[in-house]
Amino acid sequence: MPDETWSWPDTMDATVAAPESHRVLYEDDRTRVLEVVIPPGVREPEHTHARPRTSTKWRTTPTASS
Helix, strand or coil, X not given: CCCCCCCCCHHHEHHHHCCCCEEEEEECCCCXXXXXXXXXXXXXXXXXXXXXXXXXXXXXXXCCCC
């Protein structure tokens, strides 16, 4: 889904570079919604996102500080 202003190779797109943790829930020509699940202690492969974004975080498991 990279647009014409995206200067990174397509292989750096989050869903290509980190498919274990990034899943497309919805996508059209203006919007992309990703589900991203990164377990504690897991290091993400280097990647980027093609468009400006906002993030919303939900914690589904308690942490040590909860």
